Amino acid sequence: xxxxxxxxxxxxxxxxxxxxxxxxxxxxxxxxxxxxxxxxxxxxxxxxxxxxxxxxxxxxxxxxxxxxxxxxxxxxxxxxxxxxxxxxxxxxxxxxxxxxxxxxxxxxxxxxxxxxxxxxxxxxxxxxxxxxxxxxxxxxxxxxxxxxxxxxxxxxxxxxxxxxxxxxxxxxxxxxxxxxxxxxxxxxxxxxxxxxxxxxxxxxxxxxxxxxxxxxxxxxxxxxxxxxxxxxxxxxxxxxxxxxxxxxxxxxxxxxxxxxxxxxxxxxxxxxxxxxxxxxxxxxxxxxxxxxxxxx
Amino acid sequence: xxxxxxxxxxxxxxxxxxxxxxxxxxxxxxxxxxxxxxxxxxxxxxxxxxxxxxxxxxxxxxxxxxxxxxxxxxxxxxxxxxxxxxxxxxxxxxxxxxxxxxxxxxxxxxxxxxxxxxxxxxxxxxxxxxxxxxxxxxxxxxxxxxxxxxxxxxxxxxxxxxxxxxxxxxxxxxxxxxxxxxxxxxxxxxxxxxxxxxxxxxxxxxxxxxxxxxxxxxxxxxxxxxxxxxxxxxxxxxxxxxxxxxxxxxxxxxxxxxxxxxxxxxxxxxxxxxxxxxxxxxxxxxxxxxxxxxxxxxxxx
Numbered sequence: 001x002x003x004x005x006x007x008x009x010x011x012x013x014x015x016x017x018x019x020x021x022x023x024x025x026x027x028x029x030x031x032x033x034x035x036x037x038x039x040x041x042x043x044x045x046x047x048x049x050x051x052x053x054x055x056x057x058x059x060x061x062x063x064x065x066x067x068x069x070x071x072x073x074x075x076x077x078x079x080x081x082x083x084x085x086x087x088x089x090x091x092x093x094x095x096x097x098x099x100x101x102x103x104x105x106x107x108x109x110x111x112x113x114x115x116x117x118x119x120x121x122x123x124x125x126x127x128x129x130x131x132x133x134x135x136x137x138x139x140x141x142x143x144x145x146x147x148x149x150x151x152x153x154x155x156x157x158x159x160x161x162x163x164x165x166x167x168x169x170x171x172x173x174x175x176x177x178x179x180x181x182x183x184x185x186x187x188x189x190x191x192x193x194x195x196x197x198x199x200x201x202x203x204x205x206x207x208x209x210x211x212x213x214x215x216x217x218x219x220x221x222x223x224x225x226x227x228x229x230x231x232x233x234x235x236x237x238x239x240x241x242x243x244x245x246x247x248x249x250x251x252x253x254x255x256x257x258x259x260x261x262x263x264x265x266x267x268x269x270x271x272x273x274x275x276x277x278x279x280x281x282x283x284x285x286x287x288x289x290x291x292x293x294x295x296x
Numbered sequence: 297x298x299x300x301x302x303x304x305x306x307x308x309x310x311x312x313x314x315x316x317x318x319x320x321x322x323x324x325x326x327x328x329x330x331x332x333x334x335x336x337x338x339x340x341x342x343x344x345x346x347x348x349x350x351x352x353x354x355x356x357x358x359x360x361x362x363x364x365x366x367x368x369x370x371x372x373x374x375x376x377x378x379x380x381x382x383x384x385x386x387x388x389x390x391x392x393x394x395x396x397x398x399x400x401x402x403x404x405x406x407x408x409x410x411x412x413x414x415x416x417x418x419x420x421x422x423x424x425x426x427x428x429x430x431x432x433x434x435x436x437x438x439x440x441x442x443x444x445x446x447x448x449x450x451x452x453x454x455x456x457x458x459x460x461x462x463x464x465x466x467x468x469x470x471x472x473x474x475x476x477x478x479x480x481x482x483x484x485x486x487x488x489x490x491x492x493x494x495x496x497x498x499x500x501x502x503x504x505x506x507x508x509x510x511x512x513x514x515x516x517x518x519x520x521x522x523x524x525x526x527x528x529x530x531x532x533x534x535x536x537x538x539x540x541x542x543x544x545x546x547x548x549x550x551x552x553x554x555x556x557x558x559x560x561x562x563x564x565x566x567x568x569x570x571x572x573x574x575x576x577x578x579x580x581x582x583x584x585x586x587x588x589x590x591x592x593x594x595x596x597x
Contacts, residue, residue, distance in 0.1 A: 042378070056373035056395075056421050070371050074422065077368035085371070087420035133329075140329055144337040148344065153369040156344035159396050162373065168387065168397055172374050175389025283357065 007123075008234035009270035018273070024265030031107045039171055054108070054167045055158075056085060068096075069206040070164075073157060073209035077149045093210065099263075101211025105197060105204045105236075106264035110166045114181060115197045118188035130193040135240065138205035145202050162196070163203050166276060174285070193236050197229070198260075212259040218267065219279035220245050220254035226275050232267035242267065246275070347395045350503050352402040352515055354393075354499060357385055358408060358435035359426040363516075369424035371396030382409045398586035402516045403499025410439060411499050434467055438497030439520035440470070440490045440512055448511040450486050453477050459488050459501035459512050468494040470501065475516045488512065494520055 012021040019026075039057070041047040050059045056066045064089030071081060081089075096104060105112055145157040158164060162184050169177040179219075188195045197204055223246055232246075233239055241258035243249060268276040350356070350363050357376050360366055376399050384406035388394035399416075401408060410432045414448040417425040431436055442448055442457075449456035450472070463470045468489050477483040492514075499514045514520075535541055551559045558568050 044388065048378070050380045051419075052375050056370045056375065058375060058419075062332040066421065074368060074371060079365065079369035079422065079424075080370075081422040082427060083419070088421065094419075111301075134325065137329060137333065140333040141336065144333050145340070148337050148341045149368075151343050152344045153364060154344045154347075154395065155371065156340050159347060159371050161343050164397065165390060168374065170391070172377065172387040172397075173389050176391035177389065181391060285332065 002245040008231040011272035012270050014136040021269050026267050026270055028107055035108055055164055056202045065092055068093050073155045074151045077153050078145050096210045098215045100214040100216040102262040104207045106262040113187050115188045118185050122189055131191050133199050137199050142205040144201035162185050165294050208259040215280050217281045219277055220275050223254045225273040231270040235266045235270050311355045350516055353402055355437045357399055357425055359429035366424055367395045369422045369507040370398050375419040376416035403502040407499030407503045435496045436517055438514040439492050439517050439519045440495050440501050440514050442512045444511040447507050450488055458504045462500045462504040465494045497550045
């Protein structure tokens with residue numbers, strides 16, 4: 001990240017060209033903004049492709065989609081949904097089991113645009129310090145939201161959830177939600193690197209739980225070619241997920257199996273040696289790499 | 297980079313003291329985390345409890361569960377808002393005194409138009425809006441209350457009647473009850489009376505009320521409706537049920553009236569024909585109905 005090495009991805013740009021070195025980033029932004037736009041053309045132009053919001057939506061009068069974390073909170077709070085919401089949650093769980101749990105975070109969630117901006121800005125202006133807190137905190141918060149839902153009999157987390165606040169705000173009116181989102185942005189920028197998405201957000205934590213079993217993963221078919229430039233590490237929002245797969249820690253297969261990987265694909269972009277690519281967890285044990293496969 | 301990594305590396309060294317330190321560190325970290333998250337949870341819980349009370353101006357869409365259940369059943373998706381053909385529903389924004397993201401309407405701004413097919417309930421993916429409600433006239437969004445008799449035009453003696461005429465449950469939810477206008481002494485007041493049995497709380501009356509601030513307002517049911525104690529019995533209904541007086545024999549009441557006056561049940565006071573009234577009735581002060589002693593003014597007995 002210093003001037004001598006250039007910014008992360010500089011080598012990849014030189015090697016592959018700018019477009020190829022930003023392929024997944026661009027696709028991801030297109031996905032995030034595209035999904036937002038699908039929702040927005042309803043209230044903006046009365047073009048009702050999708051109704052509702054990320055909590056529950058109904059597309060073209062046929063496709064219900066329900067957020068599983070929200071439904072879980074509702075069940076814990078003692079209420080049951082109607083048929084469409086059940087169907088919607090089944091579709092969502094199956095989809096994220098295939099597409100990778102935390103793909104939600106990097107490909108759908110609107111708050112990611114905000115926290116990515118904070119991360120980018122933090123790197124650009126060279127802010128070094130960061131408060132420390134365990135990345136597992138999000139699971140504690142996840143558990144806490146469920147306990148509070150059970151104790152109060154309300155979907156309590158929805159009172160302050162910045163994810164639905166931003167999405168709902170854009171569609172139905174912000175109110176003071178901007179203040180909460182500004183707080184998240186400033187927290188990520190000045191207080192803690194990747195603070196919200198990487199340490200605190202229980203929505204992401206819930207999708208991590210799905211991600212533990214999900215099919216689509218980042219593969220490292222050419223991990224032997226790694227030249228330790230650390231660019232992938234510099235851009236990764238969940239840095240701890242790379243090392244086991246890249247360095248074959250404990251004989252790990254060349255596959256990122258860590259549940260917290262958001263499948264953002266930025267590591268693929270910035271690697272000049274083409275170490276990474278999208279793949280599935282199938283055939284993990286037989287993956288080729290620098291180190292011999294699992295010996296257990 | 298992360299604090300959870302330190303215990304592992306320390307423990308790997310194998311020395312007893314360092315593993316003790318590591319263990320201590322681990323428990324300290326865990327305790328810190330648990331305390332921090334618990335505090336956050338406490339705050340969240342208190343905030344959530346606080347916001348389950350609905351402010352009196354905000355009404356829920358038709359079929360909404362009681363407030364305590366509603367905040368658990370509503371997933372804040374806004375489908376009811378989208379499917380309302382009159383666009384009168386809103387989702388509570390951050391900073392408004394309702395659970396964030398839940399639907400409501402304000403009767404004075406835009407009341408419920410009571411669609412027969414109730415599209416908002418159909419759109420609801422949960423049971424926050426009770427899917428068992430299929431007849432909109434059975435909905436209970438609130439209860440209209442004529443809160444200010446001092447400004448209600450009908451109470452002032454005018455024939456405004458607007459609330460009565462806009463009511464979608466016409467002549468059932470609001471009726472006009474004639475009452476004598478004591479001020480003029482010769483006119484009738486048509487008093488709007490709301491009947492909770494039929495009122496859906498749609499808010500059309502509040503919206504239509506022509507006074508600067510509505511004299512009739514829709515309030516949440518639990519705020520507007522009283523309830524008799526369970527042991528109360530209404531004598532006249534018990535009498536009807538029993539087919540006769542429960543206190544036998546039903547004694548004939550003797551009215552102790554001034555001379556020249558007669559009281560008949562259902563008719564009230566009247567003067568006896570001159571032939572019957574030999575003594576002269578004292579002259580009533582001007583401005584009062586003739587023949588009524590002051591003590592009986594405005595008193596129906």
